[in-house]
Amino acid sequence: MVSRRNFLGGAGAVTAAVSAAAVSQVAMAALPEPVLQDKPDTMPPLLPATGRPYKPVVTLNGWTLPWRMNQGVKEFHLVAEPVVREMSPGFKAHLWGYNGQSPGPTIEVVEGDRVRIFVTNKLPEHTSIHWHGQRLPNGMDGVAGLNQPAIPTGKTFVYEFVARRPGTFMYHPHADEMTQMAMGMMGFWITHPKAKHPLIDEVDRDFVFLLNAYDIDPGAYTPKIMTMLDFNLWSWNSRVFPGIDTLNVRKNDKVRIRIGNLTMTNHPIHLHGHEFLVTGTDGGPTPRSTRWYEVTTDVAVGQMRQIEFLADEEGDWAFHCHKSHHTMNAMGHDVPTMIGVDHREVVKKITKLVPDYMVMAERGMADMAEMTMPLPDNTAPMMSGDGRFGSVEMGGMFTMLKVRKDQKPGDYKDPGWFKHPAGTVAYEWTGALAEPARFKAESAGAMPAKNMPVQDIEVQVRKPNTSKGGHAGH
Numbered sequence: 001m002v003s004r005r006n007f008l009g010g011a012g013a014v015t016a017a018v019s020a021a022a023v024s025q026v027a028m029a030a031l032p033e034p035v036l037q038d039k040p041d042t043m044p045p046l047l048p049a050t051g052r053p054y055k056p057v058v059t060l061n062g063w064t065l066p067w068r069m070n071q072g073v074k075e076f077h078l079v080a081e082p083v084v085r086e087m088s089p090g091f092k093a094h095l096w097g098y099n100g101q102s103p104g105p106t107i108e109v110v111e112g113d114r115v116r117i118f119v120t121n122k123l124p125e126h127t128s129i130h131w132h133g134q135r136l137p138n139g140m141d142g143v144a145g146l147n148q149p150a151i152p153t154g155k156t157f158v159y160e161f162v163a164r165r166p167g168t169f170m171y172h173p174h175a176d177e178m179t180q181m182a183m184g185m186m187g188f189w190i191t192h193p194k195a196k197h198p199l200i201d202e203v204d205r206d207f208v209f210l211l212n213a214y215d216i217d218p219g220a221y222t223p224k225i226m227t228m229l230d231f232n233l234w235s236w237n238s239r240v241f242p243g244i245d246t247l248n249v250r251k252n253d254k255v256r257i258r259i260g261n262l263t264m265t266n267h268p269i270h271l272h273g274h275e276f277l278v279t280g281t282d283g284g285p286t287p288r289s290t291r292w293y294e295v296t297t298d299v300a301v302g303q304m305r306q307i308e309f310l311a312d313e314e315g316d317w318a319f320h321c322h323k324s325h326h327t328m329n330a331m332g333h334d335v336p337t338m339i340g341v342d343h344r345e346v347v348k349k350i351t352k353l354v355p356d357y358m359v360m361a362e363r364g365m366a367d368m369a370e371m372t373m374p375l376p377d378n379t380a381p382m383m384s385g386d387g388r389f390g391s392v393e394m395g396g397m398f399t400m401l402k403v404r405k406d407q408k409p410g411d412y413k414d415p416g417w418f419k420h421p422a423g424t425v426a427y428e429w430t431g432a433l434a435e436p437a438r439f440k441a442e443s444a445g446a447m448p449a450k451n452m453p454v455q456d457i458e459v460q461v462r463k464p465n466t467s468k469g470g471h472a473g474h
């Protein structure tokens, strides 16, 4: 749950000693109390108690930062600090983040709000925050050395600007950026429209999450910050499947999902069972004439894509990155493809030398999901997660959209597995199998093959193995 921690040391004692009337003045002159989150749960939407009204978003496995109003200014307090993030059940990573978590909390404001953000640096090195996509004074843009001096360890800087245009933005350091983003420092920023906007529709559910990636060796806790492409943990809001919460909606809800990419490669995000429109980018809402239906949209590096659809098909629908290596968790991928290789003779020989020798993946990799081979401590299984019918054989950037007609409006709880109506699940054919017709058709082509070899040639396919432990080039 959200907790409050006093970073000001003796300030609490000071305010207790002065009169009640003076307390609020003293408190308003001080920093807003930083609010911290110690759990990776998806928190319910934070309804605005002060300031102008808006319909809040829900951050997947995250939360929205509370604020205080100070003479018409919306004040937030971000604390950059080392955090322990549970990336999936049983797997904790030592990251850097904001206010107890990585990513940091989502900041939600309204178009036209004057915003003041206090940033306290509790990291072992300097930092800064860049407000990706915002219109603001140049000196508030957060590039250390260019727009401001970096925030030294132990110091607090203040950013202040008016949220000029509605949209979806991100925040992240612009000081030792490679290290600090590889360690998980990032967050989302939503500026809601101040009035009905011709290009921004009202929706029933509004989800947000960031795409991020880490390279953490199995059994280790801290990301390797020098990695450029060979990441082994592909995460949404610093969570990997089965640690990513499901997106639970009511049938016929209009749903918006805002996805920002702060990894170093692109991610084609794919939704099953529905078609969506891309209704916004970091640049703002897209003109209606530019919208067309998709089931996959590529979110490139440093981009935000906002998708919208009508959730009118009940069920548990997969929602994932379409790069198949991004729906797996850490493992050495330095494994040659063994599909179709008959190991029986060679295994007999090897077992004489290495009694424990185990053949991996000669029928594919599906066995890996059920393999009981012990993993090092603090390691997410490469692919796991049980569905209603068995292992889903996934990891990384994968979760589900759960559409239910009896989900209550505003209820974000997981409804459990979908109960399929009778006769609507793929089933085994148990009748006689007819001989495939294609053999008879083969020679009847309009363009008969010429110069074919007299004998059939058999080819053994073996995937090239270009790097050590590699996701090279992904």
Ligand SMILES: [Cu+2]
Pocket (backbone or CB within 6 Å): 234, 266, 267, 268, 321, 322, 323, 326, 397
């Ligand atoms: Cu991906």
